[in-house]
Amino acid sequence: MNPQDHERFRDFVDARWSALLRLANLLTGGDRHEAEDLVQIALLKALGRWRHIEDPEGYVRKVMYRHQISRWRLRRPHREPTFATPPERLGVADGTSAADLRITVSGALARLTPRQRTVLVLRYFEDLSETEVAAALGCSVGTVRSTTHRSLARLRTLAPELGLPGQNATTAPHAMSLKGART
Template sequence: MDADSENDFREFVDHRSPALLRTAMLLSGGDRHAAEDLLQSALMKVAGRWHRVEDPEAYVRQVLYRQQIGIWRVRGRRRELTVASPPEGRSADGAGAAELRVLMRQALGRLTQRQRTVLALRYFEDLPEGEVARLLGCSVGTVRSTTHRSLAKLRRVAPELFTTEADHSGPCHELSSVEVQR
């Protein structure tokens, strides 16, 4: 990589890493370490092809999605979400924004990796079903059925998300509010 390309790549990483890390967090079920690893390996792959990449952000996101699919195939479904400390219970005065993010992160952790990915692509990335199908290498019908089943499972495993004050926008709106904590 020449000096100009390297500077362009470094600038891209500096400016877009926070947004890309949020996507990686959603794909990894809220596991920050796994998200950082996922993003780092995606950026390493992109660095080698930087001079040929026309739309860097779209390309990095596609590499993230494809790598996560590879992780599913290798590891299978993860049984539990590992966090540094247990989240506090809900307060009596209603769920605040932080509590709602914790609930959403826990609920997403109960979904399969494929279900999380489909919801992240559809609602966080706001991609149309056809684009999600293309990225995941499946049919539009598979995306629709996976979305339907994922939302139904969220309703079963985390009914508290559907009884909060934020219910007017639904849990998928909260996918875009899941923030990366440093």
């Protein structure tokens, strides 16, 4: 790798590390160590092909998605993570509601299956269309739709405070609740 490519790669990592780590944190269900590993693996693969990559961010994200898929395929019987329940809302307008929402969403996402969590992260945090999610995960659009529907239903069960229990899975409040939890 020539010095110019090396410098471009270093600048990319410096500029995008935080965003990539946030995405990896969501994909891994909040496991900071696994998230760091996921980003590092993706960056290492990108480094090997750096001269040939036109869209570095897209390439690294796609590697992260696919590597995470491989991880949950290998770990069929996976351990269930244990998380403390978020504190009850006190109804005080002290600016902590956004933090409470992030904690609630993170806890609920962590209790979803890796596939469900990945589909929701790609659809609502990454703002990808169903077609783009299907292409990234290597499945059909119908699979993305049904997984999204089941995932939102499960999310409503795990964290009913995110929206009204009777709402349809495609209504905007759920998507807005998820997007509002972004860090």
